[in-house]
Amino acid sequence: MQSPGLLITISAMPSHLDLNSRSVQDYLKALYKLQQQDAPVSTNVLAERLQVAPASATAMMKKLAEAGLVEHIPYQGCRLTDSGRQQALKMVRRHRIIEQFLQQVLHYGLDEVDEEAEVLEHAVSDKLIERMWQVLGQPSHDPHGSPIPDHQGRFPEQSARPLCSFSPDQPLRIVRLKERSPAQLRYLHQLGIEPGAVVRLVDKAPFNGPIILHTPNGQHPIAWELAEAILAEPDTP
Amino acid sequence: MQSPGLLITISAMPSHLDLNSRSVQDYLKALYKLQQQDAPVSTNVLAERLQVAPASATAMMKKLAEAGLVEHIPYQGCRLTDSGRQQALKMVRRHRIIEQFLQQVLHYGLDEVDEEAEVLEHAVSDKLIERMWQVLGQPSHDPHGSPIPDHQGRFPEQSARPLCSFSPDQPLRIVRLKERSPAQLRYLHQLGIEPGAVVRLVDKAPFNGPIILHTPNGQHPIAWELAEAILAEPDTP
DNA sequence: ATTAAAATTTAGTCCAGTCTAAAAATTAGT
DNA sequence: ACTAATTTTTAGACTGGACTAAATTTTAAT
Secondary structure, three states: OOOOOOOOOOOOOOOOOOOOOHHHHHHHHHHHHHOOOOOOEOHHHHHHHHOOOHHHHHHHHHHHHHOOOEEEEOOOEEEEOHHHHHHHHHHHHHHHHHHHHHHHHHOOOOOOHHHHHHHHOOOOOHHHHHHHHHHOOOOOEOOOOOEOOOOOOOOOOOOOEEHHHOOOOOEEEEEEEOOOOHHHHHHHHHOOOOOOOEEEEEEEOOOOOOEEEEEOOEEEEEOHHHHHOEEEEEOOO | OOOOOOOOOOOOOOOOOOOOOHHHHHHHHHHHHHOOOOOOEOHHHHHHHHOOOHHHHHHHHHHHHHOOOEEEEOOOEEEEOHHHHHHHHHHHHHHHHHHHHHHHOOOOOOOOHHHHHHHHOOOOOHHHHHHHHHHOOOOOEOOOOOEOOOOOOOOOOOOOEEHHHOOOOOEEEEEEEOOOOHHHHHHHHHOOOOOOOEEEEEEEOOOOOOEEEEEOOEEEEEOHHHHOOEEEEEOOO
């Protein structure tokens, strides 16, 4: 029922990539988040992060490399080029403005904003993003306290440090909660740990053990690892 | 370099359709808009509306029919089933709530809301739609004056009639502008014709000729065809 | 220095949704 | 009523982005 026929594939390589496809944007954003200083990001880590098979990540890296968005060293990993980073920062800006909008205007909780923003960031026009930003009063941070890059990809000044880096007894203002899951965010909220809250470090167990934190609603032990993701600055300024 | 090999396609028909894909939703919405009373919608008209090849529309109709969303009579056309219509009305609700939100909260113009809503309606969660609707005060109409169906797909009462169906001299309130292009909407805006505006029919040329309309900012001739798309009701109630 | 394990890439499929070209059915024109 | 024009459907191919299985390279362990 099917004449087999001879298949001659010319396979001319160009394959022009849609710069604005959802998955391209997701790969770039993931690379941006995974890339510490200039160590290349491993294919497996990237694939894991995006919940795709490693082979899929490899395929996409080849396309992104061809488009000049990443530098791909086979078997070593890959890093963003300037142009790729620029593109990624644009997505970070969109994401954070949307999160701020969802919280301020639509009364979303801190634990709800990310999921919705993850989808919307790909759907919203540049115009709409800028309108949101205006309506919000040109905010410089999102509801987690993460900075919103400007159009050139520059971030506002950041003097905050991880909670676990302070010494006890100083009053501290929580500035930012980095990349935590909705469940963790709900937990922290319940403990009174949110951007803007003023707390006091009561004690630090040795060997990176838990720290004891005095918050507006009680005294709570916090795992070292979690405390690394909570940025604060001395209260008063 | 390529062993041809024997290809035996079993081709079991099920092919389960993603009910929530963007294109499925677009097809259903288009069918809903094109379907006058119960005349089936022609494949070509549908394809034209969605800017795809007729063959693509046929292919999609087969899938939608299999999923029970439309009834497809080959070579005759196709019409929505109750379940398909329900689905389409859900999209209409989303679209109109988004339009209202864009106008009220983000200060979009009447001529700008549709394009943005067209994309957003596929990206926004049910939760976000309902939040928007709450923040807006549970509106029953969008900025064009088109009614917003409720969760059961029911529309609010509609007593308005086309402008051209009234007789001269009665004061009328514009209630709705149906399905016009951005350019037409800008033109009407400039003439002072917008939902809520109070106008007076000055004269109607015979044989469906232009009508003369007195608006807040002058006296203007309007083509019959355009006047059919402008719904109004007697002013005062 | 080998070998085993882990990471990465290649090769080949699949799927949704589109397309074009050709075949079939319907509608219209005389 | 029959041919011509139009509409619709079939057949077959392509693209982006995913997958699995197998091959290859790198890293780690003896």
